Amino acid sequence: MTICGNREFALLKKIGFVRVSGSQEEKKAAQILLDEIQSIGFEGKEETFTVTDTFHTEGTLKVLEPYEKTYTVTCYRCCGSTPNEGVTAGFAYIEDMLEANLVGIEGKLVLVQGRMTPELYQKLLKAKVAGYLTFSGTIEDKEEETDLPTPIMRERLTKFGLMPALNIRAKDAMELVRDRASMVHFTAKSAAETLESRNVVVTVPGTEMPEQIIAFGAHFDSVPFSTGVYDNGAGSVILMELLRYFKEHAPKRTLRFMWYGSEEVGLLGSKAYVEAHREELEPYQLMINVDVAGAILGTDSAIVSAEQSLVDYTDYLFKQAGMAVKVKQDIYSSDSIPFADAGVPAINFCRFGAPGTAFIHDRRDTLSFLSAESLEKTTEKILLFSQQMINAGVLPVPRTIPQNIVEKIDEYLFKEKKEK
DSSP: OOOOHHHHHHHHHOOSSSSTTTSSSHHHHHHHHHHHHHHOOOEEEOOOOOOOOSSSSEEEEEEEEEOOOOOOOOBBBBBOOOTTTTTEEEEEEEETTTGGGGTTTTTOOEOOOSSSOOHHHHHHHHHHHHHEEEESSSSSOGGGOOOOOOOOOOOOTTTTTTOOEEEEEEEHHHHHHHHHEEEEEEEEEEOEEEEEEEEEEEEEOSEEEEEEEEEEEEEEEOOOOOIIIIIIIHHHHHHHHHHHHHSSSOSEEEEEEEESSOGGTTTTHHHHHHOOOOOGGGTTEEEEEOOOOEEEEEEEEEESOOHHHHHHHHHHHHHHHOOEEEEOOOOSSHHHHHHHTTTOOOEEEEEETTTSSOOOOOOOOGGGGGGGGHHHHHHHHHHHHHHHTOSSSOOOOSSOOHHHHHHHHHTTTTTTOOOO
16 A cells, blocks of 8 residues: 555545534544544544633723723633723733732733743742733734734643633733723623543554554644644645555554544643543653645655654654655654653654745635645655664663753643752
């Protein structure tokens, strides 16, 4: 059997609809994958898990002084709510929350920028602000061509307490500051719900070393208003094509193919899998993750969350084969993280679109900048690497995670630093 990009592209079209965490559309996409697995000759299974999210939120923001204007906002999912009548409060722009920015902000709605970390969130709670406002996009965005995201307040923040939070367009945030907004009225309504998400799993038994497991992973959920074909329907169909290949070419080691739900809300599918199977992870020798692919213009990368020896091996392998792949040691914000955190070496394969030619996390993530040929070429590269690992006489991957990668994972997961 040869890899077939047209077959991959056809499956990509089937799952190319919005399929957010915990939704019926995510469930529908899982069933499409299960049906495809069955057509290949395997019996896949669903592993369900619960997620906390909010499908319906409401938020408003009106400047009262020194001018009057109502702005379009979205209310964070799973954040705190205001009273029904809302809150009238002072307004302050506190930039990146240095200590000098936090003086005199008690009771105010504060505009912040950048990534909200647990440390910064706790600072806002301690300062007793009325709520916070973030901004998205660029000041050049046109409303009719872009969407205003509804972010989620994740458990790493909510465990410290709930706070109202709104999101606004970048151009409107700039107007608030430029025109010196000082008094506002706002509302936030967000009630967390317990939803069901799912992973799809199938096992291909090894013929000679079945006690050793090589895992494959890709997430199949999307963000709101995105068909998510680049991120990450493409990775999902690549996995399916690899499964098809190893149906006809029996592997020496056991393979576990996994399609994860709820990656876009905090890697929840892969975290759920690792947690549910934590006592069974010892046989897992390597996790091969695929996240974003298919871009016509772009570059293939292999990001190795393992010892430097695997980096060198991978780089040598592709050079020897005359295949252009950028290889480096690092972590990647995807489903390889929970595995590496649990001690399983991981490698992430990605095809990053050239600047200005590929889009994620918005309505522009469509089939328009992807191709069957590009999917096929990336799949062939992943297959070459996979064959070497799966059928090696001795697996050339130390089952250890180097300290520099451990530290990056701990920082990514916002783990509390241990006292020396």
